[in-house]
Amino acid sequence: MTVRMEQVTVTxxxxxxxxxxxxLSLAFRPGDFVGVLGRSGAGKSTLIRCINGLVRPSSGVVEVDGLDMTRIDERGLREARSRIGMVFQQFGLVPxxxxxxxxMLGTVGQRPAWRNAVGYFGRDERQRALAALEAVGLGDYASRRVEQLSGGQQQRVAIARAMMQRPTVLLGDEPVSSLDPVTSRGIMELFERVHREDARRITIVNLHDPELAxxxxxxxxxxxxxxxxxxxPPGDVTPDVRRTIYGE
Ligand SMILES: Nc1ncnc2c1ncn2[C@@H]1O[C@H](COP(=O)(O)OP(=O)(O)O)[C@@H](O)[C@H]1O
Ligand SMILES: [Mg+2]
Incomplete structure (x- = not known):
């Protein structure tokens, strides 16, 4: 698994x-756990959206596992996206x-269309979803409506949903920006754990807070x-580098 961006311009x-x-040119390799930093408006969300095909660049190439995301048709895009997990700042759940x-909705992109149409989930999906909820510490909350959960719990549900995709690429667009510092660390620990489950996985997370990254x-x-x-590497982020990223 690789993600390659070559001379990507988005206007x-x-x-x-x-x-x-x-x-912009960047290459991500299997095992990369990337924190993307930058001021508001720097292009962090756009970068993430190019990788999952939500934004088509004006020019350049975005390649995910050998597929050019800028050229594939709708069907190819759906298929590619089914293995790209996405976690948003506002959780993006059905409240x-x-x-x-x-x-269970995390598997929708990987199911035959008729099963989505009738809203049918099989035993296997149910069991995998329960296991994913247990893995994020929410085994007891399976039948709770999402709107009754705290922000941190909702983000755990969103991560469990992404895990259902067995993602080769896991993306997070400021996934902890609406959470308190302690909850944020918990969510980052969870990202780290999910990332490590598969040595080939690429995880890319936009973060507002450089310390977390x-x-x-x-x-x-x-x-x-x-x-x-x-x-x-994080060790090379000197005060000078910070000024370059965040300075005027
Ligand atoms: N849908 C959009 N339409 C027009 N301009 C946009 C849109 N999304 C982002 N932009 C602009 O593109 C630039 C980069 O935005 P974005 O990728 O959201 O940055 P970040 O996530 O780092 O804050 C900003 O100048 C923003 O105003
Ligand atoms: Mg953004």
Whole structure:
């Protein structure tokens, strides 16, 4: 599994002031646990959305496991996405539905269409979903409606849902930005655990808080105005590097 971005430029609409990504090139290797840092507007979300095909670059190549995400058709895209787990800041769950059903929905991209149409989940899916909920410490909450759970618990459900996909790529777009510091660390620990389950997995997480990235990630990417201004291990993030990433 590899993720390769080559000279990727994203310009939103005609009136856009500049490019959200500006000729960005990055290659991610199996086992990379990447923390993406940058000021608001630096292009972090756009980078993540290019990898899962939610945003099509204006130019350049985004390759996920040999598939060019910028050129594949809708069907290929659906298939590629079914192995790309995604965790959002606002959890992205179905609030009035149980934790268990939300987790089972993680397999939707991998099921025949008729089963999605009738909303049918098999025994095997049910069992896997329960196991995923147990793995994130929510075994007792399976039948609880998601809207009755705390933010941290909801994010655990979202991670369990991503685990159902057995993702080769796990993406997080500021997954801890709406959580308190202690809960945030718990969620990052969970990301780390899920990441390690599969040595080939690539995990890429946008983080608002550089300390969390340095504590948990094996590789830091610093973005500024759509360009990579740093790429290296956490130990190389000096005060100078921080100024480069966050400075005016
Ligand atoms: N859907 C959109 N339409 C127009 N401009 C957008 C859109 N999404 C993001 N942008 C712009 O692209 C740039 C990068 O945004 P984004 O990738 O969201 O950065 P970050 O996640 O680092 O805050 C910003 O200037 C933002 O205003
Ligand atoms: Mg963002």
């Amino acid at each position: 939103y609409g005609r009136g856009a002031a500049g490019s959200a990504l500006d000729g 009035r539905t149980t934790a268990l059903t939300n987790v 340095l504590a948990f990630c094996s590789r830091i990417v610093g973005l500024k105005a759509g360009c990579v201004v740093f790429d290296g």
